[in-house]
Amino acid sequence: MAFDSLAERLQEAFKKLRGKGKLNESDIKEAMREVRLALLEADVNFKVVKTFVKNVSEKAMGSEVLESLTPGQQVVKIVNEELTALMGGSEAKLNFDSSITAFMLVGLQGAGKTTMAGKLALYLRKRNRKPLLVAADIYRPAAIKQLQIVGKQIDIPVFAMGDNVSPVDIAKASMEYARKEGCDVVIIDTAGRLHIDEALMEELKNIKSSVRPMETLLVVDSMTGQDAVNVAESFNNTLDITGVILTKLDGDTRGGAALSIREVTGKPIKFSGIGEKMNDLEVFHPERMASRILGMGDVLSLIEKAQTAIDEKEARELGSKMMSKEFNFEDYLKAFEQMQKLGPLNKIMEMIPGMNSKELKGIDMDDSEREMLKTKSIIYSMTLKERRNPKLVENPSRKKRIAKGAGVTIQDVNKLLKGFENMKKMMKQMGSMQKGSKKGFLGK
Numbered sequence: 001m002a003f004d005s006l007a008e009r010l011q012e013a014f015k016k017l018r019g020k021g022k023l024n025e026s027d028i029k030e031a032m033r034e035v036r037l038a039l040l041e042a043d044v045n046f047k048v049v050k051t052f053v054k055n056v057s058e059k060a061m062g063s064e065v066l067e068s069l070t071p072g073q074q075v076v077k078i079v080n081e082e083l084t085a086l087m088g089g090s091e092a093k094l095n096f097d098s099s100i101t102a103f104m105l106v107g108l109q110g111a112g113k114t115t116m117a118g119k120l121a122l123y124l125r126k127r128n129r130k131p132l133l134v135a136a137d138i139y140r141p142a143a144i145k146q147l148q149i150v151g152k153q154i155d156i157p158v159f160a161m162g163d164n165v166s167p168v169d170i171a172k173a174s175m176e177y178a179r180k181e182g183c184d185v186v187i188i189d190t191a192g193r194l195h196i197d198e199a200l201m202e203e204l205k206n207i208k209s210s211v212r213p214m215e216t217l218l219v220v221d222s223m224t225g226q227d228a229v230n231v232a233e234s235f236n237n238t239l240d241i242t243g244v245i246l247t248k249l250d251g252d253t254r255g256g257a258a259l260s261i262r263e264v265t266g267k268p269i270k271f272s273g274i275g276e277k278m279n280d281l282e283v284f285h286p287e288r289m290a291s292r293i294l295g296m297g298d299v300l301s302l303i304e305k306a307q308t309a310i311d312e313k314e315a316r317e318l319g320s321k322m323m324s325k326e327f328n329f330e331d332y333l334k335a336f337e338q339m340q341k342l343g344p345l346n347k348i349m350e351m352i353p354g355m356n357s358k359e360l361k362g363i364d365m366d367d368s369e370r371e372m373l374k375t376k377s378i379i380y381s382m383t384l385k386e387r388r389n390p391k392l393v394e395n396p397s398r399k400k401r402i403a404k405g406a407g408v409t410i411q412d413v414n415k416l417l418k419g420f421e422n423m424k425k426m427m428k429q430m431g432s433m434q435k436g437s438k439k440g441f442l443g444k
C-alpha cells in the first residue's frame with residue numbers, strides 16, 4: 001500500500017523517541033538524521049528534504065518540546081504538521097464555472113489520464129453534476145475507443161470526432177455539444193507522449209486558450225517518483241496547471257512524488273488514483289495522508305485533548321504526590337477525575353494507534369466505566385479524615401458505613417483498599433527507580 005516503507009522507517013525512528021521521558025538535542029538530531037534518510041530513500045526531492053528537516057529540527061529543539069511531559073509525542077506532532085503543510089495543508093477543491101465548466105487532463109502517456117477522466121466523471125456525477133467526456137487524443141491508436149469503453153462502463157456520454165479533426169476544434173465543439181445536451185462539466189482527455197515535446201505542449205496550450213478550462217489538471221504516475229516531479233515542473237512551467245492528480249498511489253510504497261510535488265511546483269494535489277477500477281479515486285487530504293504516513297490513528301486529537309483537558313502543572317504535582325508516602329484517597333480521586341476529563345474510556349482507547357476494534361473487543365468498556373464510578377462513589381462516602389488517612393478505613397465499622405453510603409458491598413470497599421495499596425506500592429517502586437536514574441515521574 002501507499003507509503004508503506006516510508007511509514008515503517010519513520011515510525012521506527014520515532015519509537016526510540018517515544019520511549020524516552022526527556023529528550024535532549026542529540027536525541028532530536030539523531031531522530032532527524034533518520035527522518036532525513038527515510039525521506040531520501042522514499043525518493044523525496046533532496047531540496048524538499050533539506051527544508052523539511054530544517055523546519056522540523058528548529059521547532060523540535062524549542063524548549064516547549066524539550067521540557068514538555070511528552071517530548072517524543074510533541075516531535076511526532078511537529079513532523080505531522082510539517083508533512084501536512086508539505087502536501088498543501090488542506091484539501092484543494094475543484095473550481096467550477098457558473099455555466100459550463102471545462103476540466104482539461106494533461107500528462108504523459110501511460111500516466112492514467114484516460115482512466116482518471118472516467119473516475120472523475122463518475123465522482124462528479126455522484127455529486128449531481130452532468131459530465132461529458134471528450135476524446136481529444138487523436139494520435140494514440142485506440143485512445144478514442146478506450147475512452148468510449150470507459151464512458152460506456154460508467155454510463156457517461158463521450159464526445160468524439162474521430163482522428164481527423166484537430167484537438168483544438170474537438171475541444172471547442174465539445175463545449176457546444178455539452179450546452180445542447182445539458183451537460184455542465186466537460187472533461188477533456190488530451191494526448192500524451194512518452195516524453196515531453198514542444199509540439200505537444202504547443203497543442204495543449206492552444207486547447208487551453210480556446211476553451212479556458214477552470215482546471216488544467218496534470219495526471220502523473222506516483223510510482224515514477226522524482227520523474228513525476230520533473231514532469232510536473234515542466235508541465236507547470238509551460239501550461240500553468242491548476243492542480244495535480246497522482247495516480248497509482250496504491251502501488252507506491254515510497255511516496256516521494258506525493259511529498260515533493262506541491263513544494264516543487266507550488267500547485268496542489270487534488271486527487272489520487274488508488275486502483276484500476278472506476279471507484280478507485282480519493283480526494284487528496286494532506287492531513288490524513290500525513291497521519292497515515294506516521295501510522296498515527298487519531299493520536300493527534302488525543303494529544304490535543306490531553307493538552308486542553310489536563311493542566312501540566314497539576315499533572316506533575318499529582319505525579320510526585322502519587323509516589324510519596326502521603327498519597328491518599330483525595331489524590332486518588334483527583335487522578336480519576338483527570339482521566340475522566342479526557343472523555344469516555346472507549347473513545348480514548350479508539351484514538352490510540354494500534355488499538356483496533358479487534359483488541360478492544362476483549363475489554364468490556366462499560367464495565368471499566370462502572371468500576372470507575374463505583375470507586376468514586378466509595379471515596380465520596382468517606383469522611384475527609386478518612387480520605388486523607390487511608391489507614392482509618394481498615395476499621396470494620398467505618399468500612400460498613402462507607403459501603404452503605406456508597407450503595408456497595410463491604411467486599412467492594414476491600415477491593416478498593418487492596419487496589420489502592422497495590423498502586424501505592426507500585427508508585428513507590430517507580431519513585432525509587434526514577435530517583436536512581438535522576439528522572440522524576442512523567443519524565444520530570
Ligand code: GDP
Pocket residue numbers: 107108109110111112113114115116192247248249250251272273274275276280
Ligand atoms: P493514459 O495513457 O495516461 O491515458 O493512461 P491509462 O488511463 O490508459 O492508464 C494506463 C494504465 O494504468 C492502465 O493499465 C490503467 O489501468 C492503469 N492505472 C491507471 N490509474 C491507476 C491507478 O490509480 N492504480 C493502478 N494500480 N493502476 C492504474
